[in-house]
Amino acid sequence: MTYKPTNWSGRDDAMVETMIRRGASRRDLLKMLMASGIGMAAGGSLLLRADQAVAATPVYGGHLKAAGWSSSTADTLDPAKASMSTDYVRCCAFYNRLTILDEQGVVQMELADSLKTDDAKTWEIKLKSGVSFHDGKTLSAEDVVYSLKRHLDPSVGSKANAMAAQMTEISKLDDLTVKIVLAGANADLPTILAMHHFMIIADGTTDFSKANGTGAFICETFEPGVRSIAVKNPNYFKDKAPYLDSFEFFAIADTNARVNALLSGDIQVGASLNPRSVRFMDGKPGVQTSITRSGSYTDLNIRLDMEPGAKTGFVEGMKYLVNREAIQKSILRGMAEIGNDQPVSASDRYHNPNLKPRAYDPDQARHHFEKAGLLGVEIPLVASTAANSSVDMATIIQQMGAQIGMKFTVDQVPPDGYWSNYWLKSPVHFGNINPRPTPDILFSLLYASDAPWNESHYKSEKFDKMMLEARGSLDEEKRTSIYWEMQEMVANEAGTIIPAYISNVDGLSDKVGGMRPNPLGALMGFTFAEHIWLNA
Template sequence: MLLSAGGLLHAQEPRRGGAITIATHSSSTADTLDPAKGALSTDYVRTHMFYNCLTALDTHLAPKMMLAEDISTDDAITWTIRLRSGVHFHNGKPLSAADVVFSLKRHNDPALGSKARAVTQQFDSVRATAPLTVVIVLKGANADLPVMLGTAHFAILAEGTTNFGTANGTGPFRCKEFSPGVRTVGVRNPDYWRPNLPYLDEVKLIGIPDESSRVNALLSGDVHWVNEVNPRSTRRIRGEPGFTVQESQSGLYTDLVIRQDMGLGRNPDFTLGMKCLIDREQMKRAAFRGYALVANDQPISPSNRYFFAGLPQRPYDPERARYHLRRAGALGMTLPVVASVAATGSVDMAMLLQQSAQKAGLNLALKRVSADGYWSNHWMKSPMGFGNVNARPTADMMFTQFFKSDAQWNESGWKNKQFDQLLVMARGEKDDAKRKQYYADMQVLVHEKCGIGIPLFIANLEAFSSRIKGASPHPLGAFMGYTCAEEVWLEN
């Protein structure tokens, strides 16, 4: 198998120059320039401004070559990566195989706290065999490796990098300013290895957690591009000349998270009862104005080739919920559920869930908390709350990062040996029909036993000035899969 470089075509002639400001929905003092620690869409945009990965993902989530000139394998276990020559870091250092080895191996240091450690534990060895050649040997076959290497966590650093007060990458922009929780400013890298890119002179990245403030900033001209647009705001934006609303179908979801290692969450009947209280159609209409697809408590979306369509849809059923909640001893109790605008749509979803719970004899006390600090202080720490999971390019990455027993982002603390075994078997299975069956079995296990409820797959809604050209939807996430800074330009 051989993957080789490809180019990009633009329908319009790009224009060089100009500056844009991007406002995202998340920003905090936890903002980072360390790709391994990135956790939010803001971090991913920042990473792609300053660094490159070995590959990049196109709009079909297929890998194309970036810092790697080609990637080859005969058995999906031993992979040979040949790097481009003539690539330099911002400080002038030439890219070498040693940089790639350092960047990939550092994820397995527990002290680092890499968000991709659950993925890189598949690496048996990573070594340089020539100045521009790296060989990766996996513990088991995984044909998805080139896709994995195209995600933001796997951006390549200069060997020995420990200071992340600024960024020294090979990316399209150099870091002019980085103030966590305030702003990030990147200026064009004049020595960028991709000819004629980027088009923009400067990109400023800021966070505006409040959606209405974010939209106001766009319409007033203070910013050029915003994400996480509430469906209620789309008519207003479209009614103003000079702005574009863009919708992308993806695997993004906001999920009800019930910790299975706390209180009532330890009882499977409680989890089942709560899942039966999810009125998906109502949530689609009321919380997302139709900009969503009904889901079925399985994290693989219908756009993924491994989506299991044969799983019977779980209905909204207050009577069945009452049965399971009674068995769990929860009827008549008042239980807190934590929500925040940080988790898209979760406040509206929690209010609808609260109404459904009343019909089944359960009182839910909605605890609405600030977006600032939600992910560090409440997510995965509250007995019952909400997560917000960006799409992953492969089923393996989704399952490995969020459902494997030892995954750092195992939201509900779910541990299932059968699931873990199926995950490893699916990676090494060359027969695609068998691999598809493994993934189907895993989706059934999540649907039936895991402590999360996935009501909907949410369409990514973003809006930008019509002066921005070259923008297009991407299934991985907003801002063209977080890579917009490198690709777009400003019209006069």
């Protein structure tokens, strides 16, 4: 056989890509390439490039089934009342926000064309022109004013009321311009408006049995606690998106059942898998994972206003006793980054990289427990499956304590009622915090003296003043410096121990393309339906 060299060009690569999309097998393609004079190694390399190109090239069409992990008969299409993952997924599909966060956590415009301010207190928002709601109505300033003002109405019951309360004036300047005046300067307003609750609805909307939004999909079916079916919006204002013709979304609460549905092909996306499930999927054909570094975490909370947390030395001893590496490797199976006892994770641009985690040191822990007079005293650790991995974490702490003479009991309580009966109330207990887009939201929610979720009852006038100073500053260097110091204060003074920032893992069929991480968490910050596609 005479060898005839062939110079394969980008055009030939495209031909192979087309054949793959048409269903040609790898074996047939290799035969064709070798018949054309391409060796086995070169042919394999070309096929690898073509496979990668096919996977990265959007494909239009198809119906996708996706399963989240939470659902109830209280599921809603009202973005102001959204509280579960299923709510967020649907709202992101049917509506849009004024701004969105990209994969780096940077604010980008969505329905807004621009946001301008000179003092971080008075803001002018210019809207995109020519955007239509599903019923044909054209987006205008009235829709934005109505949407934002709803959060201030107590009868609405908005989950974002506390954040919206800073908006003392929301008014129309012209058909495409809105003015917002805040009670105090807040440079984070563009980021706040990117949160899921601040979706824009049509002026005067009171019926949420179907979602009349501007989003990439139109609601065809909505059965609270059961499922929703969405079909492509043919008049969507963004170029190219969405790629899917339709998608169905529902919840499968049990993680193992979610994984089995994915492996069997009943669903193409299974959200938020735990480390054990990911290990089970390893090596299984037809599935892949999408891993997002996010700011979610399970923390150990020690109330500083109650014993044993009120005893000098106890919190310090616990920080030395918690073996962060064991938690990261054994419990979270490496799908986490070691934490340093403050809530701003490494995925946040304001994260302080110089603040090192407390090293595991049982001798130091014993010293501090003796100082507190608690060595040998029985102390309950309240945990529940409601707080992810908390039971396993409590068990490790119990074992480490036993080695130095500390007596911890693991009080595992039922998930039903955990958040209302134990969280924030028990002297030593676990919490579970989802990602938030700014340090200000995290600090004001969890660590300010009047924070509604002040898990350890940490109080510091200095901290409160610094929080307000950073919030109102447009100087990024100054804000960063303040946030770094605040992270140090929380890590060293508060009674919360954050051993790891947990990565979010979504399970996917290998036919799904386009899934990328997002700082707002699972399923591309719940916007996945607009961005992914199905390969043939």
